[in-house]
Every structure is written in structure tokens, then in C-alpha cells.
Amino acid sequence: MLGYMTQTAVRVRGLTKRYGEVRAVDGIDLDISAGEVFAILGPNGAGKSTTVEILEGYRKRDAGEVTVLGIDPEHPTRPWRGRVGIVLQTANDTAELTVRETVRHFSGYYPQARDPDEVIAQVGLTEQAGKRIRQLSGGQRRRVDVALGVVGDPELLFLDEPTTGFDPEARHRFWDLIHELAREGTTIVLTTHYLEEAEALADRVAVIARGRVVAQDRPATLGGRASAKARVSWLDEGERKQVETDTPTKTVLELTRRFDGEVPELTVTRPSLEDIYMRLISSPLAEVTQ
Amino acid sequence: MNDTATATATAGRTATSHPLPSVLALGWSRAAVETKMFFRERDAVIFTFAFPIILLVIFGAIFSGRLEGSPITVSQLYTAGLIGAGVMSASFQNLGIGIAVDRDDGTLKRLAGTPLPRSAYFVGKILSVLLVALLEVAILLAIGVAAYDLTLPTELGRWVTFAWVFVLGITGSALLGIAVSSLPRSAKSATAVISMPFVVLQFISGVFIPFSELPEWLIRISSLFPLKWMCQGFRSVFLGDAGAALELTKSYELDRVALILAAWAVGGLVLCLTTFRWKSRRDG
Ligand SMILES: Nc1ncnc2c1ncn2[C@@H]1O[C@H](COP(=O)(O)OP(=O)(O)OP(=O)(O)O)[C@@H](O)[C@H]1O
Ligand SMILES: [Mg+2]
Numbered sequence: 001m002l003g004y005m006t007q008t009a010v011r012v013r014g015l016t017k018r019y020g021e022v023r024a025v026d027g028i029d030l031d032i033s034a035g036e037v038f039a040i041l042g043p044n045g046a047g048k049s050t051t052v053e054i055l056e057g058y059r060k061r062d063a064g065e066v067t068v069l070g071i072d073p074e075h076p077t078r079p080w081r082g083r084v085g086i087v088l089q090t091a092n093d094t095a096e097l098t099v100r101e102t103v104r105h106f107s108g109y110y111p112q113a114r115d116p117d118e119v120i121a122q123v124g125l126t127e128q129a130g131k132r133i134r135q136l137s138g139g140q141r142r143r144v145d146v147a148l149g150v151v152g153d154p155e156l157l158f159l160d161e162p163t164t165g166f167d168p169e170a171r172h173r174f175w176d177l178i179h180e181l182a183r184e185g186t187t188i189v190l191t192t193h194y195l196e197e198a199e200a201l202a203d204r205v206a207v208i209a210r211g212r213v214v215a216q217d218r219p220a221t222l223g224g225r226a227s228a229k230a231r232v233s234w235l236d237e238g239e240r241k242q243v244e245t246d247t248p249t250k251t252v253l254e255l256t257r258r259f260d261g262e263v264p265e266l267t268v269t270r271p272s273l274e275d276i277y278m279r280l281i282s283s284p285l286a287e288v289t290q
Numbered sequence: 291m292n293d294t295a296t297a298t299a300t301a302g303r304t305a306t307s308h309p310l311p312s313v314l315a316l317g318w319s320r321a322a323v324e325t326k327m328f329f330r331e332r333d334a335v336i337f338t339f340a341f342p343i344i345l346l347v348i349f350g351a352i353f354s355g356r357l358e359g360s361p362i363t364v365s366q367l368y369t370a371g372l373i374g375a376g377v378m379s380a381s382f383q384n385l386g387i388g389i390a391v392d393r394d395d396g397t398l399k400r401l402a403g404t405p406l407p408r409s410a411y412f413v414g415k416i417l418s419v420l421l422v423a424l425l426e427v428a429i430l431l432a433i434g435v436a437a438y439d440l441t442l443p444t445e446l447g448r449w450v451t452f453a454w455v456f457v458l459g460i461t462g463s464a465l466l467g468i469a470v471s472s473l474p475r476s477a478k479s480a481t482a483v484i485s486m487p488f489v490v491l492q493f494i495s496g497v498f499i500p501f502s503e504l505p506e507w508l509i510r511i512s513s514l515f516p517l518k519w520m521c522q523g524f525r526s527v528f529l530g531d532a533g534a535a536l537e538l539t540k541s542y543e544l545d546r547v548a549l550i551l552a553a554w555a556v557g558g559l560v561l562c563l564t565t566f567r568w569k570s571r572r573d574g
Contacts, residue, residue, distance in 0.1 A: 053573075056403060057403075058399070058402070058403070058573065059573070078310055078405045078407060079310065079405070081403070081404060081405035082310060082405040084403075086400075086403040086404075088396065088399065088400065088403070090396065091395070091396035091399070091400055092395040092396055093392070093395045093396045093397035093400055094323075094327070094397070095395075096326070096327040096330040096331050097323060097326065097327060097330075101323070101326070105319060105323050106404065108311060108315075108316070108319050109311065109316065109404045109405050109406045110310075110311075110404075110405060111308035111309060111310050111311070111405075112308045132330075148400070152404070152405075
């Protein structure tokens with residue numbers, strides 16, 4: 001019997017891309033397993049879109065090895081295109097078609113598409129299905145992009161900042177959709193600026209700064225988050241006190257003893273993903289890569 | 291992670307391969323949405339489709355007389371010339387601007403990310419251009435017949451001429467349009483970059499102003515482009531032998547018409563294949 005082997009959907013080694021003097025991507029390694037939800041975080045201009053568009057076969061790299069679903073995306077084939085779904089960061093096309101016409105038309109490109117009306121419902125556009133795309137709001141327009149990305153029932157789905165402009169309800173609906181696709185076995189690679197989105201969706205996150213991966217882990221353990229000191233804070237005679245400690249339970253027990261019961265306004269917090277993220281993108285490691 | 295495990299990822303999925311849709315079916319489906327989008331965009335419809343029709347109505351109303359020493363009326367001459375201009379507007383101008391806009395608004399980029407074969411995009415464009423051009427010619431002819439005493443030829447031979455002039459002319463113009471679509475830097479500049487030369491070409495190709503009024507050097511320039519020859523071919527169809535005397539060489543020179551239009555079809559194809567860009571200038 002062969003041992004269980006994780007299948008790799010995306011494998012990247014030493015990826016490099018320059019625009020003139022700008023090193024947009026400067027030696028990135030990534031391994032994304034089949035069925036995984038992988039989020040790429042990073043500040044504006046970090047190289048997220050460049051990386052993703054190289055994986056999608058849109059841009060040529062200067063150096064490095066890239067394999068996506070078993071082929072080099074620099075030479076995409078039609079069957080490969082049929083297995084990959086793409087939601088680009090910007091698009092303004094098909095303004096004169098209705099939502100339903102557009103989704104139905106694109107579904108015809110794929111060997112085994114999803115039901116267009118079902119996809120429209122999943123992105124929450126059923127009410128707007130008969131409307132021209134020109135007349136949609138920015139967030140609704142973006143949901144059409146998501147619909148077109150998933151209508152071909154891809155094995156691997158790339159989403160570049162998919163929820164920009166979504167209202168909170170639309171964002172949660174989008175998260176549900178991603179969870180559902182992930183359950184069905186779709187591999188998902190998304191970039192986002194919303195840390196709670198990465199935390200809600202991703203099995204693993206990579207933080208990119210200045211074209212380099214500065215951290216790559218599960219959201220819960222990114223940048224030593226799980227083992228980071230906890231902060232215990234309480235109110236002592238009207239004054240806020242706090243300590244950072246590796247043993248918060250012990251601290252709370254001591255406090256309980258001291259106050260003889262209820263500790264006023266007690267909170268125990270671990271650093272949020274945002275705290276870790278801010279530290280990562282401003283760390284000397286990120287600086288060095290300049 | 292295991293480096294050797296770059297196997298095709300199909301976890302949790304059945305890897306049954308369904309056939310991809312055929313180029314023809316997809317080209318047809320593209321043609322349907324292209325046509326729908328074209329006719330829904332009022333500006334484009336007026337600009338490429340209605341413009342020659344409006345001009346014919348205006349010119350026909352202004353110049354109602356007969357040409358000196360000829361049984362042909364000025365408006366009959368305009369009808370024949372504007373059919374040529376209309377075919378070029380529906381193909382060259384329509385495609386040149388339309389594809390520049392497709393490149394700018396992300397249409398081409400989105401399509402390139404799907405399994406749609408690139409050829410299906412062009413099949414769609416060309417079918418929709420054919421439809422627009424045929425409608426255009428039909429409307430111009432209807433106006434010519436109804437209002438300006440144009441008589442439709444009854445001999446089969448002239449309709450055969452019409453067919454080959456139309457097919458060769460639209461092919462060359464369409465390919466030239468696809469090629470020039472790569473010139474404008476953005477959708478905003480596309481109208482200016484592509485329409486300006488087209489308007490100039492109409493003035494020097496005998497559409498609005500008869501050749502007898504044009505200096506020799508301008509005629510020589512216009513003789514390089516397909517519009518002059520297309521119009522000449524259409525005049526031979528709709529004005530008949532009586533009109534031949536109005537031509538510079540007192541003949542429609544159909545052999546040269548065929549030769550130059552065919553040369554443009556071939557040259558346009560070469561230009562397209564060597565210059566076409568799927569990317570806009572923003573995409574790295
Ligand atoms: N087509 C291009 N030509 C020149 N430079 C480019 C091009 N595309 C990107 N760049 C540069 O490469 C760098 C990375 O850009 P990229 O779009 O990949 O960033 P990003 O992480 O996606 O940013 P954002 O969060 O703003 O979308 C930036 O400095 C950008 O200016
Ligand atoms: Mg980006």
C-alpha cells in the first residue's frame with residue numbers, strides 16, 4: 001500500500017517578476033494542496049495580484065518554477081482553462097447584457113458548468129438577474145464577477161480581492177459560498193485586505209510584503225500567534241491595569257483571590273490576526289527585502 | 291509538503307472528462323451576445339450604423355439634380371458610394387473601436403481566462419459585423435430605391451459582382467479594423483484614433499466628393515486603400531454602364547478592384563497576426 005500523498009494544486013519555487021526597476025515579486029515559494037483554502041495577505045503593491053496573475057497564466061515570470069494543476073500556466077491549454085476559475089481585481093465588461101444573459105453565456109464555455117440561475121442565487125443577485133450590468137451598484141457588479149468565476153465549476157478558483165465593495169451581508173453570503181465550494185473539494189486561492197475574511201475562510205495564510213513571503217501558517221498560529229503572550233486587563237480602584245503573561249490562568253486566579261471573587265471589568269486577550277499582521281508587514285524582515 | 295506530489299489535483303472530485311464545446315458553437319454564441327450588445331449601445335449604433343444612413347438622407351435632399359451629360363442623378367451616385375462607406379463603417383470602424391474598447395474594459399482579459407478558444411471571439415465579431423453590414427446595405431438600398439430612383443439590377447452577373455465586392459471588401463476592412471484596434475492607448479482615444487483617418491479616407495475616396503474635383507496626389511493616396519475600390523465596385527453594380535463614363539478612366543476597372551481588395555484581405559490578415567494584442571498596456 002502506498003502511503004497517503006497530499007496532492008498539490010499549486011507549487012511555486014523562487015518566483016520572480018520585475019517591472020523595470022520594480023521587483024514586484026522577489027523570490028516567492030508556495031505550496032497549496034488540493035482542497036485547501038489559501039489566503040494571500042499583504043499591503044497595497046506587495047505583489048499579490050502579480051503573483052496570482054502569474055499563476056492564472058496572464059503574466060510571464062522572470063524566474064522561478066510554477067506548476068498549477070499539473071501544468072506550467074505560461075502555456076495554458078483549453079482543458080486546463082476549463083478547470084480553473086478566475087475572479088480578477090478589476091473588470092467593466094458586458095455592461096449592456098443582463099446578469100442572467102452574462103452568466104448563462106459564460107456557462108456555455110465550460111464542459112460541465114453549474115446551473116446559471118443557481119449561481120446567480122448563490123451570489124445573491126436573483127432580484128437583479130434581469131437587470132443590465134450597467135445599472136448595478138459597485139458591490140453587485142463585483143458579485144457578477146464572482147458568479148462568472150464559479151459558473152464553470154472549477155477545481156481551482158482564484159479570487160483577487162473578491163469582496164471589495166461588498167456590504168456585510170453580502171460578505172457573509174460570499175463566505176458561505178466559499179465554504180460550500182471548499183466542502184465540495186474546490187481549491188481556493190484568494191487575496192484580501194480583510195483580516196477577518198482570511199480568518200473566517202482560510203486554512204492557511206501567506207503574508208506578502210515587498211514581493212516576499214514574510215509568514216505562512218494557519219491563521220490561528222500565524223507569526224507565533226498561539227504562543228504569544230496573553231494580555232490580562234482589569235480595573236483597580238478606577239484605574240485600568242494590564243499585564244502580558246504566558247500564564248494568564250494563573251494571573252486570573254491570583255486576581256480572583258486578591259479581589260475575593262469578581263474581578264472588575266476583567267478581559268483576557270490574545271493578539272488579533274490584525275496585531276500579528278501589522279507586526280509582520282513592518283518587521284525588519286520585510287524591511288531587508290527592499 | 292511533498293515536493294514530488296505535483297500530481298494533478300482532483301481530490302474529492304471525479305475526473306470524468308466532458309468534451310469542450312466546439313469553436314463553431316461558441317463562435318455562434320459570441321455572435322449572438324456581440325450583436326445584442328451592439329444594438330443595445332445607442333451611441334455605437336448611431337455612430338457606425340446610422341451615420342451613413344443619415345448622410346444619405348441629407349445629401350440626397352441637398353443635391354437633387356442630375357449629373358452633367360449623364361442620366362445618373364447625384365443622389366444615385368451617393369447611394370452607391372455610401373454603400374461602400376457603410377460596409378467599411380460596419381467593419382473597419384466598428385471593429386477597430388469595438389476591440390479597443392474590449393481590450394480596455396477587461397473583456398479580452400476575462401475571455402482569455404476562460405476555455406473560450408480565441409478564434410471563437412473573432413468568429414463572433416465577424417458574424418456580427420456581417421449582420422450589421424448586410425442590414426446597413428439593405429437600408430441604404432431601400433432608401434435609394436424609394437427616394438432617389440435607384441433601380442436594382444436585374445441581371446445575375448451584377449449581383450455576382452455585388453457579392454464578391456462585398457465579401458472581399460468587408461474581409462479586408464474587417465481585418466484592417468482588427469489590426470488598427472491595437473493602436474489606441476485606451477478606449478477613450480479609440481474613437482478619435484480610428485474615426486479620423488476613416489473620415490479623411492471617405493473624403494478622398496470619392497464617397498462625398500467626385501474624383502473630378504480632387505487633385506491627382508489625393509487620388510493616388512486613396513487608391514492605396516480599399517474604400518475607393520469598394521465604392522467603384524458598388525457603382526458598377528448599381529449605376530451600370532451609363533455610370534462608367536463618370537469614372538476617371540471611363541471604366542469600372544473591375545479586375546483592379548478584385549486585385550486590390552484581395553491584396554487587402556491578405557495584407558490585413560498578416561497585419562492582424564503580427565500586431566494583435568490581447569493585453570492592454572496596463573497588464574504586465
Ligand atoms: N503592469 C505593471 N507595470 C508596471 N508595474 C506594475 C504593473 N503591475 C504591477 N506593478 C507594480 O508591481 C508592484 C506589485 O503590484 P501588485 O498589483 O502585484 O500589488 P498588489 O499586492 O496586488 O496590490 P493591491 O493590494 O493594491 O492590489 C507594485 O509596485 C506595482 O506598482
Ligand atoms: Mg492587487
